Every structure is written in C-alpha cells, then in structure tokens.
Amino acid sequence: MEPCWEYREVKVRRFERGKHQIPFFSECLExxxxxxxxxxxxxxxxxxxGQDFHWIVAVEPGQGVIVASIQTQFWVFESDSAFLTHGWLEASDPTPLCLPADAAEFLAVSFxxxxxxxxxxxxxxxxxxxxxxxxxxxxYEAYSFVDGYQLSYEAxxxxxxxxxxxxxxxxxPIYRLLSILQVEATAGDLLVDLGSGTGRLVAAAALAFPLLRCRGIELLPALHTAALQTKARLPEASLELVLGDILHEDxxxxxxxxxxxxxxxxEMMKALEAKFALLRPGSRVVLMNCFLESDLSGLAPLCLDKANEPAHAVRLERPSK
Structure with missing residues (x-):
C-alpha cells in the first residue's frame, strides 16, 4: 500500500470562544x-x-469521518495555526499511534x-x-472594560x-458547571465565590440562573471596585459583592x-475546612483540587464525567445527604 497523507493547516481564532470542526474522510479500505x-x-x-504531535486519534479504516474539534479558548502559546496530518499506515508498520511518553497535556483538541x-x-x-x-x-460586553490580570498585578x-x-x-463553563451540580433556580439558593476577583463567576451565575442569589468575597480593593463597576453595567444580575477576607467573613x-x-x-485549605464544616447539610463545595483532610461528616470527592473531561477536571465536593 502506498502511504497516503493529507495535510491541513487551520488558522485558529484564538480570541474567539468556540470550536473549529475539521473533518477527514476515509479513502483507504485496505x-x-x-x-x-x-x-x-x-x-x-x-x-x-516524528513523535512531534500533541494530539492523536487512531481508528480502523472505513469507520466514517474523523472530526477534529479545536477549542479556541484553550489555544494559547506558540502558534496561531493548528497543523493536522491525516493518513494511513500499513499493518506491518511498527510506528506507534499514541501520544509520546513525555507529551505535555493540552485540552484544546478532541476527536x-x-x-x-x-x-x-x-x-x-x-x-x-x-x-x-x-x-x-x-x-462579555460588561467585562470588555476590565483587565483583571493587570489590576491584580498592580494591586x-x-x-x-x-x-x-x-x-x-x-x-x-460556569453555566455547564452549575448545570452538572443540578442547581435549582429557586429563590433562596445562595452561591458564594471565595476570592471573587472582578466578579466574573458570580455575574455569570446570576445571569444564567436569574433566581439564584450570588455573593462574591474579594480581598483586593482594586478588584472589588472593578466588580462593583461591572455590576452597575448588569442591573439584571442579583449580585452581592463583599470586600473582605474569606477566612474571616461568614x-x-x-x-x-x-x-x-x-x-x-x-494551610489556607486547612482553615477553609473548618468553615466548610459550618455549612448546612446538603450544601455543595466546588474546588479545583482535593486537599481536604477531614471527613467532614461524609464529605466525599466526586469528579465530573470522566468520559468527557480531562483527568485533572475540577473536582466537586458534596456532603452525603
């Protein structure tokens, strides 16, 4: 069988949130x-x-169209293009069709x-x-005026x-996260963001779930001020913004x-554990790690659907009911 190759360069829209979908059609049935x-x-x-790729998928010939989906929001560093190679190897070719052992982990491409x-x-x-x-x-219109990274650096x-x-x-992502948590958009539910920065998480949550009350707690005055200014541009969002220390606020x-x-x-996670223990039964805690040491009356780690999420997906912590 003659080697069969197809090359595609895709200019990635790095500053637009969405995904490129690039199809590759099967032509080899050997x-x-x-x-x-x-x-x-x-x-x-x-x-x-060459073992010089960051993502790869291997399938049997004739299994339909392979669609590479490039998530633009994860496409950072090094390049404005995605270089995709589609081809077939003979069964006797020993070249492995898997990621190199030392490959870095990226989230940007799925198949x-x-x-x-x-x-x-x-x-x-x-x-x-x-x-x-x-x-x-x-x-996004409200936050187009805010450079939180620069404000934090200067503060x-x-x-x-x-x-x-x-x-x-x-x-x-905040909408999807709260949907996975099965947030009930009923008056009385309160979401608190610990270290809310310019208020993006609570603003997104309040807009996506209009009956959900949302409170952000931020230590740095410059970020808190930016959050207040942005809140003024989103009068429909039910937001409470607090300038304070998450370890001292109630x-x-x-x-x-x-x-x-x-x-x-x-040491900060350990201090937060004591405050998590004060939450009423059935409350949910969303973390980006599992540093909790205490049992906390049955608090058990749950992960997002492993079939659809990377291994280091945000972990969800929820007390047993």
Missing amino acids: AGARRFVCCSKGSDFATPA SLEDSASDAFVPEVEELPTQLQDAYHKF QGGCTTSALTYGESHFA WSDASIVVAMSLCFPA
Missing part, C-alpha cells in the same frame, strides 16, 4: 491499515514517526467519529440554550502571592460554595 489524525501546536506538520461533517467554526454562544444567548453577550505591587493568583471565569448560609483553589496553600 485490510489491516491503521488510520490516524494527529495535530501539532508547533510550527509545522507532525508525523507519527469524534461522524457519519458526515463539514468544515465549520461554531461560536460557543450557539451551543447555549437560546434564552441564555442574550445574557452571554451582556456578560499586589507586581509580586503575586499564590493565594492571590488571579484567574478568570467564563459564562458557558458565609455559612451558602448552599453552593465555589473556590478556584488550585493555588491556595495547604
């Missing part, structure tokens, strides 16, 4: 042939023999098998329920401490607590 698509974030096309497909860019907003699409646009004098590491939440009335805790030091 018995024993191994079909693959690999993708590189480097500066050129990758090959299985699926479809009966048919066409090249397309699907904006993230189009995958949300129709009734939320206006809220999505309002959220800390250019020397960031781990506990105050700034990160940003986005509308669709948030025991929360039914959902969110802490983007990946950079919280161990």
